[in-house]
Amino acid sequence: MIKATSIILSGILFITIGCKNSNEQFTNNKQDSEKTDPLPSWNEGETKTAIIGFVTAATNDESENFIKISDRIATFDNDGNLWSEQPAYFQLFFAMDRVKLLAPEHPEWKTKQPFKAVLEDDLATLATFGEHGILELVMATHANLTTDEFEDVVKKWLTTARHPRFNRPYTELVYQPMLELLNYLRENNFKTFIVSGGGIEFMRPWVEEVYGIPRDQVVGSSIKTEFVFKNGNPVIMRLPEIDFIDDKEGKPLGINKFIGRKPVFASGNSDGDLPMLQWTASGEGLRFMLYLHHTDSIREWAYDRESHIGRLDKGLDEATEKGWTVINMKEDWKVIYPFELEK
Amino acid sequence: MIKATSIILSGILFITIGCKNSNEQFTNNKQDSEKTDPLPSWNEGETKTAIIGFVTAATNDESENFIKISDRIATFDNDGNLWSEQPAYFQLFFAMDRVKLLAPEHPEWKTKQPFKAVLEDDLATLATFGEHGILELVMATHANLTTDEFEDVVKKWLTTARHPRFNRPYTELVYQPMLELLNYLRENNFKTFIVSGGGIEFMRPWVEEVYGIPRDQVVGSSIKTEFVFKNGNPVIMRLPEIDFIDDKEGKPLGINKFIGRKPVFASGNSDGDLPMLQWTASGEGLRFMLYLHHTDSIREWAYDRESHIGRLDKGLDEATEKGWTVINMKEDWKVIYPFELEK
Numbered sequence: 001m002i003k004a005t006s007i008i009l010s011g012i013l014f015i016t017i018g019c020k021n022s023n024e025q026f027t028n029n030k031q032d033s034e035k036t037d038p039l040p041s042w043n044e045g046e047t048k049t050a051i052i053g054f055v056t057a058a059t060n061d062e063s064e065n066f067i068k069i070s071d072r073i074a075t076f077d078n079d080g081n082l083w084s085e086q087p088a089y090f091q092l093f094f095a096m097d098r099v100k101l102l103a104p105e106h107p108e109w110k111t112k113q114p115f116k117a118v119l120e121d122d123l124a125t126l127a128t129f130g131e132h133g134i135l136e137l138v139m140a141t142h143a144n145l146t147t148d149e150f151e152d153v154v155k156k157w158l159t160t161a162r163h164p165r166f167n168r169p170y171t172e173l174v175y176q177p178m179l180e181l182l183n184y185l186r187e188n189n190f191k192t193f194i195v196s197g198g199g200i201e202f203m204r205p206w207v208e209e210v211y212g213i214p215r216d217q218v219v220g221s222s223i224k225t226e227f228v229f230k231n232g233n234p235v236i237m238r239l240p241e242i243d244f245i246d247d248k249e250g251k252p253l254g255i256n257k258f259i260g261r262k263p264v265f266a267s268g269n270s271d272g273d274l275p276m277l278q279w280t281a282s283g284e285g286l287r288f289m290l291y292l293h294h295t296d297s298i299r300e301w302a303y304d305r306e307s308h309i310g311r312l313d314k315g316l317d318e319a320t321e322k323g324w325t326v327i328n329m330k331e332d333w334k335v336i337y338p339f340e341l342e343k
Numbered sequence: 344m345i346k347a348t349s350i351i352l353s354g355i356l357f358i359t360i361g362c363k364n365s366n367e368q369f370t371n372n373k374q375d376s377e378k379t380d381p382l383p384s385w386n387e388g389e390t391k392t393a394i395i396g397f398v399t400a401a402t403n404d405e406s407e408n409f410i411k412i413s414d415r416i417a418t419f420d421n422d423g424n425l426w427s428e429q430p431a432y433f434q435l436f437f438a439m440d441r442v443k444l445l446a447p448e449h450p451e452w453k454t455k456q457p458f459k460a461v462l463e464d465d466l467a468t469l470a471t472f473g474e475h476g477i478l479e480l481v482m483a484t485h486a487n488l489t490t491d492e493f494e495d496v497v498k499k500w501l502t503t504a505r506h507p508r509f510n511r512p513y514t515e516l517v518y519q520p521m522l523e524l525l526n527y528l529r530e531n532n533f534k535t536f537i538v539s540g541g542g543i544e545f546m547r548p549w550v551e552e553v554y555g556i557p558r559d560q561v562v563g564s565s566i567k568t569e570f571v572f573k574n575g576n577p578v579i580m581r582l583p584e585i586d587f588i589d590d591k592e593g594k595p596l597g598i599n600k601f602i603g604r605k606p607v608f609a610s611g612n613s614d615g616d617l618p619m620l621q622w623t624a625s626g627e628g629l630r631f632m633l634y635l636h637h638t639d640s641i642r643e644w645a646y647d648r649e650s651h652i653g654r655l656d657k658g659l660d661e662a663t664e665k666g667w668t669v670i671n672m673k674e675d676w677k678v679i680y681p682f683e684l685e686k
Contacts, residue, residue: 260558
């Protein structure tokens with residue numbers, strides 16, 4: 001038995017070593033994990049049943065719905081889907097904080113919109129400048145640094161910035177049920193990706209630690225870059241010019257460009273995710289389209305068809321029409337944020 | 344013992360299931376793999392010793408040179424580095440075959456360059472049109488199809504096309520020693536990527552099977568795309584417009600965009616790879632820069648400073664100056680292609 005035990009132990013050791021590479025998390029005992037609830041923060045009901053039913057069928061190699069491992073691509077929107085997006089996209093708060101930080105070097109911002117609105121914390125006026133205004137803020141605050149410098153700026157901001165309602169770091173406002181869903185999919189050999197309209201380099205510094213998603217499995221919007229030598233060392237400079245907007249039709253294009261394979265599972269919360277879900281639905285074989293409907297005005301926020309942020313209108317109609325799964329946040333989720341578990 | 348055996352078996356089963364996700368290949372017994380030569384097609388010598396020394400140090404967690412698993416990013420150029428690139432880039436042969444196939448729909452090509460040169464198999468004249476001529480061929484032959492259609496076209500071509508010198512499918516002209524190196528790195532939890540000037544969608548249909556590199560770990564040149572509905576179904580159309588050239592300075596930019604982390608290991612064969620190697624070398628801690636020098640005029644080709652394809656001039660000087668490792672193909676490799684092992 002000693003020899004057998006040592007083989008078992010070396011086997012377990014090897015599992016650990018062998019699998020860490022892909023930053024996926026596995027349980028060491030398959031049987032144990034099957035007995036425990038993979039989605040403990042989800043209430044029993046149609047949504048949870050549908051998710052577990054999908055994963056069970058996809059991983060059953062005797063089922064006609066079996067999905068081979070290399071095809072198990074799962075894509076997740078980020079804002080309003082893995083973390084909150086109210087009262088404004090968190091990246092906009094980052095840009096606003098950075099405008100304030102850089103303001104001394106730009107005295108003209110005191111009278112120039114949309115910077116003036118930022119400096120006066122006037123979100124209402126800021127909203128009137130729409131997408132163009134946000135882009136202007138992004139260009140002024142996200143560019144003209146090296147990629148290393150920008151990474152440091154994001155990391156530093158995350159340690160000090162606090163969400164206006166919850167007074168917590170933004171990275172604590174991720175959805176506990178979605179963390180469990182990510183883990184559950186990875187335990188079943190799905191490769192999990194973020195596909196977000198947010199900035200790819202704004203997400204990469206923290207998604208690995210927070211979501212367990214490796215940096216190279218992030219698809220997002222980007223600005224152009226330039227490879228240059230600075231004091232004899234190569235650096236990549238971030239330029240104030242849009243390279244790619246990973247939103248709406250950009251999402252399937254981003255998936256095609258970065259992942260190169262049609263997902264079998266896609267999760268989003270707004271009309272901006274609809275083309276990604278349509279693209280996912282268009283493949284052959286078993287697939288799963290998931291919308292998160294923000295229905296919880298107490299614990300989080302309730303918004304959909306009329307919202308300026310994360311509008312879910314056409315997507316909700318198409319989900320109903322096509323029979324896609326829609327999470328009712330208020331009904332389906334026992335807790336919203338991980339910190340609620342600490343109570 | 345029955346119970347122990349079944350645990351062992353279920354352990355092995357789980358290793359298989361658990362690790363396939365990242366399409367990495369592992370040996371089932373760590374001890375065995377340590378005893379056997381990980382690079383059997385490499386002659387003993389400085390190059391092999393340097394590679395094994397790097398991997399040994401990088402994976403020794405008691406060494407000051409230890410590299411944590413999430414940082415173990417290894418990038419490989421493709422043309423002339425993982426497969427041959429003579430007498431012309433294989434993708435150019437693909438484009439030429441496609442020109443011939445599409446010629447009946449384009450009678451004007453009979454008199455219009457560079458198409459005329461292609462139809463007359465006149466590589467010498469074709470070469471005079473340089474990069475611009477190649478781009479023109481690519482636009483005419485790689486666009487105006489959906490991504491699915493293009494994938495089928497590439498796959499079909501690979502089954503029928505034969506290399507002019509070896510009369511074998513192009514995918515058989517991959518380098519056996521490099522296949523072993525890819526496997527060796529993956530066995531040691533490096534995540535292997537292709538970073539090539541070649542078309543990303545020209546490579547994806549076959550790299551997974553041939554190199555064991557997943558489709559989402561391919562960085563390459565691309566043309567623009569558009570998400571449209573065709574007969575009610577969403578498709579991605581390939582447009583005749585350059586999106587990104589993943590060559591020279593484009594390589595570190597592509598690495599930054601797609602991978603989002605500086606490699607610790609980079610492998611290339613031409614001056615087009617130099618910025619990738621410089622970018623890799625610029626990081627802190629242990630790293631490995633590898634150039635393949637084509638020195639074997641008998642078994643493959645010998646070319647470097649004066650070659651139009653895969654010119655290695657500045658890169659060779661910088662490798663010498665910086666002490667990077669240079670593979671001498673003739674001396675370092677026991678075999679070039681996998682089919683030589685069948686003899």
